[in-house]
Amino acid sequence: MFRSLKFAALFLLACLFAFPSVALAADRQFSLTLKGHQFLPKELEVPAGKKLELKLRNEDPTPAEFESTSLHREQVVVGGGTASVFVGPLDPGRYTFFDDFHPATRGALLAK
C-alpha cells in the first residue's frame, strides 16, 4: 500500500496530528455556551460514570471563568474564545458551576 516505510511513518505522524489522542468520542463531548452572562443550556444533562469533555464557548466580549467547587474545576475562557474542561467519571447527581468573574451567572451539570 505504501511505497516505503518512510512514507508510512509520515502518514501515521500526520494522523496523530489530525486526531490527537486527548480528544474524546463525540458522545462524550458537551457544549456549553456563555452568552449575555448566561449559561446555555442552564442545566446540561450528561452521562454518569464516564469521562467527559465540556467544550466552553464564550460569546460575550468579556472574559469568563468557568468554576465549580463540586467538580474541582476552574477554567478561564477569553471573550469570544473557547476552552475545554475534562470532568468525570461522575457519580449521578447535580453539580453546580458559575462564572467566577460574574458570580450571578450560574448553571449545573445533571449526571444521570
Ligand SMILES: [Cu+2]
Ligand atoms: Cu476562580
